[in-house]
Each structure stands twice: as structure tokens, then as C-alpha cells.
Amino acid sequence: MNFTTLAVTVAQHVATVTLNRPDVRNAFNETVIAELTGAFRALGDTPEVRAIVLAGNGPAFCAGADLNWMKKMAGYSDDENRADALTLAQMLHTIWACPKPVIARVHGDTYAGGVGLVAACDIVVAAQPVQFCLSEARLGLMPATISPYVIRALGEQASRRYFITAERFDASEALRLGFVHALTAPEALDAKVAEIAAALVANSPNAVRESKRLVQDVAGASIDDDLLALTADRIAQIRASEEGREGVRSFLEKRAPSWRPV
Known part of the structure; x- marks a missing residue:
């Protein structure tokens, strides 16, 4: 598998898919969406892979949609916008429905569509300084495409609040709400992810x-x-x-x- 926006490795039955656009805080565009879809489909069909870790390179896990991509979408027709949104919806569903368990390794701030990526995973491990934000309402938008996964993972009441206020909430609050499963110091993040991956591989x-x-x-x-x-x-x-x-x-x-x- 050759990618331009991802780094993919496999070791000891665990695949690691790393968002690799640190210069734009791992924001996604049509290329990232296509490559994530392809990577998770391929890894889901790879017998030697028993678990997948979704990670990010650079200071942020994922800042949501790429601004240049959003600017381009502003000029789309209604049909083009619907088709574009559907590719994002299909990517999220591919992660959610992947036959292999997916661990989100959240080391840095996670906004908007990035929260959707995390919500589509099965297990979420976050470092203590991480901030989450469903920021769409600030831009006159709404988190529609990610909502099926975020509402399931975050809960209806918390989703209602954070969808409409666009407030930030930290990893400790995300843990309290059940959105995050394990919270660690930054230096302990990899060890915790490896511990959970090893438990999955043993089953x-x-x-x-x-x-x-x-x-x-x-x-x-x-x-x-x-x-x-x-x-x-x-x-x-x-x-x-x-x-x-x-x-x-x-x-x-x-x-x-x-x-x-x-």
C-alpha cells in the first residue's frame, strides 16, 4: 500500500495507520479520505492483522477538514457537495465497520471531523493535555456526517451541548463522559496503547x-x-x-x- 498522506506499518499482528500531514495539523481533504478508506478496507481483509491503531504525526491528532478543501467546497454545486460529503461518510463507516478492532491513539488536539475519526474507533486512549472541540457551529456549519458516531460515543446529552456551544472539553472530561477509555501522561501513551493491542491480539x-x-x-x-x-x-x-x-x-x-x- 502506497500513500501520500498516511504512514502504515504492521508489526506483531498490529497495524498502525498514522495521519501524516503535520504541517496542516493532520487536517483531512479528499486525498486523506480516500486513503483512509483504502487503508482500512485493505487492513480489514489482511488475515495477519488483528488490531489497528489510528494515530497522528506532529502536534495535533487531527484538526478536522483542511481549509483549502473547505474553500474549494464553497464553490461546489448541491450535487457536488452531497457527493463529497458522502465520501466522508463512507470513510467513517469503513473505520466503524472494520472487522478488526481499532484503537485511537490521541496524542494531541482533536477538532471537528477529527472527533468523528476518534468516535468511529472502538477504543480511545488519550494523553492528558488533549483538547477536543466540535467547532462546526463557529463556522456556520454542523457536525452532521460525524454525528452517528459522535452521539453513540459521547452520548446524547453531551453531544447536544458540545454540538451547539462549540466549547472545548479536555481529555479528563472526555474520560468522565465515556468518550475516552483510558487517559495517560504523554510519555505513557504508547505503553498503554501497546498493552491494549496485546490484549486484543491474545484473544x-x-x-x-x-x-x-x-x-x-x-x-x-x-x-x-x-x-x-x-x-x-x-x-x-x-x-x-x-x-x-x-x-x-x-x-x-x-x-x-x-x-x-x-
Whole structure:
């Protein structure tokens, strides 16, 4: 995979996708959107990759949309604007729906669409000095495309506030709200990300993939006969799967399962 706006590495079953436009605080444009979509699709289909870390190079994690790109969009027709917005929506969905778990490594300030990138990830680890801001209302805009992910991750009440005030909130507040899962000192950020990635890699790849999909399918669903049947079907299927059988055998035989790295 060759990229102009990203750096992608793979080591010990963990891929790291790094936003690599530090001169513009990793703001995204049509090229970044296309490359992120392509990278996550490819890594999602790569068997040796079991987890993905999304990171940023330079002082900021992601400042949202590139100003030059926004200037260009101001001259778009309605159809062009809709098509452009849809590519961003598809990129976010590709990250959210990626069959591999995604960890956001948030080392620096994260604004607007950058908050959407973080919200689309499964696990968020942030350094203490990080500031978040849904700044769209300051520019006469709204965070529409990122809203499905931000509202799920941040919560309806907090989203209502920060969408309309465009206030900054720090990583400690993001942790309190549940948007961030782990908060560290800057120098401890990589160690915490590595610890979580190692926990993911130690688990059954199939169980991790199916558990991620289970949360997405069950969250917000009515607890009715259809949901009871769905969950019963899912556990029955995974019990009968190759990795499900191997996991139970290895536990009873007191040995490491075959998927665990040596």
C-alpha cells in the first residue's frame, strides 16, 4: 500500500495507520479520505492483522477538514457537495465497520471531523493535555456526517451541548463522559496503547470480530423475541466454530490456544 498522506506499518499482528500531514495539523481533504478508506478496507481483509491503531504525526491528532478543501467546497454545486460529503461518510463507516478492532491513539488536539475519526474507533486512549472541540457551529456549519458516531460515543446529552456551544472539553472530561477509555501522561501513551493491542491480539480473532459486530447490532435494539433469537443464534454459531471449539479444548487441557502468538 502506497500513500501520500498516511504512514502504515504492521508489526506483531498490529497495524498502525498514522495521519501524516503535520504541517496542516493532520487536517483531512479528499486525498486523506480516500486513503483512509483504502487503508482500512485493505487492513480489514489482511488475515495477519488483528488490531489497528489510528494515530497522528506532529502536534495535533487531527484538526478536522483542511481549509483549502473547505474553500474549494464553497464553490461546489448541491450535487457536488452531497457527493463529497458522502465520501466522508463512507470513510467513517469503513473505520466503524472494520472487522478488526481499532484503537485511537490521541496524542494531541482533536477538532471537528477529527472527533468523528476518534468516535468511529472502538477504543480511545488519550494523553492528558488533549483538547477536543466540535467547532462546526463557529463556522456556520454542523457536525452532521460525524454525528452517528459522535452521539453513540459521547452520548446524547453531551453531544447536544458540545454540538451547539462549540466549547472545548479536555481529555479528563472526555474520560468522565465515556468518550475516552483510558487517559495517560504523554510519555505513557504508547505503553498503554501497546498493552491494549496485546490484549486484543491474545484473544480469538474470530471472537473479537464477532463481539465487535454483536455490540453494533445489539446496542439500542429492543429486547424482544427477535433480539433473543439473534443472540441465541450468535452464541450457537461461535460455539460450533473452529476457534470456539479450540478455545474450550485449550482451556480444559490447560494450554495456550492455537491463535495466541508465541
